[in-house]
Amino acid sequence: MTILELTLAIIKPHIVKNPVFLDAVRNVILNSDFKIVKSKRKRISLDEATHFYEEHKHKFFYNRLVTFMTSGPSDLYVLAKENAIRDWRSLMGPTKSFKAQYEAPNTLRGRFGLSDTRNATHGSDSPESARREIQIFFPDFNVDEWYRTAEQKFRSNLIIFSKEEFIHKIVDT
Numbered sequence: 001m002t003i004l005e006l007t008l009a010i011i012k013p014h015i016v017k018n019p020v021f022l023d024a025v026r027n028v029i030l031n032s033d034f035k036i037v038k039s040k041r042k043r044i045s046l047d048e049a050t051h052f053y054e055e056h057k058h059k060f061f062y063n064r065l066v067t068f069m070t071s072g073p074s075d076l077y078v079l080a081k082e083n084a085i086r087d088w089r090s091l092m093g094p095t096k097s098f099k100a101q102y103e104a105p106n107t108l109r110g111r112f113g114l115s116d117t118r119n120a121t122h123g124s125d126s127p128e129s130a131r132r133e134i135q136i137f138f139p140d141f142n143v144d145e146w147y148r149t150a151e152q153k154f155r156s157n158l159i160i161f162s163k164e165e166f167i168h169k170i171v172d173t
């Protein structure tokens with residue numbers, strides 16, 4: 001078994017507002033064998049959204065994107081799996097919800113996307129982005145230290161799942 005990869009997932013505000021949709025998205029995560037390493041709910045600040053979406057600042061959709069992402073609480077997860085980045089993006093489906101509904105109706109964006117902006121979920125697109133994005137929302141989480149002290153335990157399933165906190169924790173041995 002190879003080393004686990006980390007990715008940042010965001011469950012966007014219109015999903016967090018709807019308990020049925022949120023539960024469905026969470027079940028997809030668990031049933032696809034992701035481990036939840038970090039988990040929190042927060043309303044993303046304007047500063048965070050501006051920094052996070054820096055690469056899009058000149059795009060026509062930037063303003064509506066930042067406005068939406070700061071409009072209410074999101075769920076922020078650090079997910080671990082062998083090919084976490086690729087697998088999470090493939091579960092999400094195409095960026096544009098209407099394209100997803102048509103071409104990939106079983107993906108998260110196909111099922112729960114409401115518009116090109118309100119497309120249900122975010123996922124990092126490369127290991128470098130994952131590291132950067134995790135640092136923005138979990139500044140106290142040290143990725144290198146996690147690999148040194150926790151990765152093997154997660155890989156060996158020496159973990160328990162807390163439903164209330166929606167997180168996997170290392171079992172005390």
Ligand code: CDP
Binds near residue numbers: 125
């Ligand atoms: O999220 P993903 O990496 O698939 O796509 P992106 O090209 O990095 O775009 C970031 C986000 O901008 C998307 O997830 C959408 O929420 C939003 N977007 C939009 O509002 N309108 C578009 N035409 C394209 C993207």
Ligand code: MG
Binds near residue numbers: 125
């Ligand atoms: Mg992107």
